[in-house]
Amino acid sequence: MPTSTTRIVLPSAAPGTERTLRVHRYGAPGARPKAYVQAALHADEIPGLLVAQHLLRGLEQAQAEGRIRGEVVVVPVANPVGLSQHLNGRLLGRFDCEGTGNFNRGFPDLTTATQERLQGRMSADPAVNVALIRQTLRSVLAEQPAARETEALKRALLSQAIDADFVFDLHCDGEALLHLYASQWQREEAVALGAELGAAAVLLEQEAGGNPFDEACAGPWWKLREALATEGPAPLACFATTVELRGQADVTDEDAATDAAALLRFLQRRGVINGEPGPLPELRCEPTPLNGVDVLTAPAAGVLVYRKRLGDAVAAGEVVAELVDPLGEPLGMARTPIRSNTQGLLLARMTERLARPGQKFCKVAGREPLNYRQAGQLLED
Incomplete structure (x- = not known):
């Protein structure tokens, strides 16, 4: 069983309706490293929903065996709003029908407000600075307005991930090979994850634009590192990635079990879960x-x-x-x-x-x- 399961209620979009997020936590609250995984923020991208189920199965076993060293947070259904958007039998899960746009765009950029509050407070100790930055990010996020249901959804998801060491946002494309997106500043982690997953492409960027979920989590770290360089060291303490789990029709237990096992091995190599992951596979591609x-x-x-x-x-x-x-x-x-x-x-x-x-x-x-x-x-x- 998870250490805890939380139910987050979203604002009612209409009388008589209520949608919720379910958040599973494994390991001791506040333990490090912390990993966060969410599936189907684009609600019509189904492979991640099945991968999350296999991942939960692996976490249940690791929890029962006492092997979770850090903390793992899983949101197995990240977008109940999008999952409710059916028209003539077709699921329309990429864009919010209320008019707020792409569900994976427009997450709050917490950098500026966080930077203002950190001025004059940084120290020479990187670990102390990381804890201070995480605390400040949480505080700034908690003050973000979120009246509409989709705004509240985005704030709730980000609140679970903003202080994580590792963030995995599980998506897919229409028809695709498995690939992932990550920051060029975190090439090493991206290469290791790509090798583990057998990715056909590892796509690196400095600023993708649109403030998607992964950038909202990791972006403040590289921006603050540059902005506060004269005040004290600010390590890149969050690796966030968007993993594209092939195509929309690639929903099989075989693929899902393989992908979940790869994610668990990555967490073992990073000290989140104890265990022997075996040799790291060779990367199938060069990052581009x-x-x-x-x-x-x-x-x-x-x-x-x-x-x-x-x-x-x-x-x-x-x-x-x-x-x-x-x-x-x-x-x-x-x-x-x-x-x-x-x-x-x-x-x-x-x-x-x-x-x-x-x-x-x-x-x-x-x-x-x-x-x-x-x-x-x-x-x-």
Whole structure:
């Protein structure tokens, strides 16, 4: 059994309705290192829900055997709001139908307020500074207004993770190979996690933009380290990552058990759980920059026909897909080739095969930064 299970009630969006978050905690409260895991913040990304169940099974065993050295917090269903958004039998879980936008954007940036409160209070002791920064982040977050249900959801999730040493936000793409996003400042941790998971790509960035959950957790640390450099050492005390667990249809016990076991081994290597994880697998890929990912865009409406498969190597200028105009001329032959701007790996693509003008439908992960990919605007909503 978990050390504790907490039920967080969200503000009622309408009379007679109530949604809640369930938070499971393993290990001693306040023990270090602390790990936080959440699944399906984008509520239509189901693989993480099953991975969380296998992870809980492993944590139950570790708890029973007394092997949890730190603290592990798991939110197995991170977005009850999005899970309730069904239209004509289809789950619409990426965007809030109330109009607040993408569920994984717009988390509070606590940096500025935290920096102001830390001025003149830092010491020469890194450990003391880490504890002070965590306390201040918690205080600043607690003061953030959250009247709407989705605002309260975001604040509640962040409150569970803001003081963690490790944060894992479990997502997936439409159709994809397993990959992850992390900060370039934490390359070592990202590489180790990528090796453990067998990731096909490890995408590193300095500032993705939009303030997603992982950046809201880890971003204050590298920003404060720079802003307070003259006042005292501020280590990067939070590694946060978004793990893309393949595609939306990749929901199997085999994959989920494998992924959960990999996460548990990573926690063992980082001292959160006691045990012998065995040799670290070799990384299947070299880390590449997020601004080196070519995001292919449909120039018009039409039917997508891929000429490359997931996992294929793509050359710069090579045709990845063709866009078929069902009403175009010459009849039966109206096709527009869409080419890659980079050499790399076809990493992900959307599930639908009917594209709208300007729709982003495919990602090719390259090694070199692309001029049109700008810091602060690297995430495609």
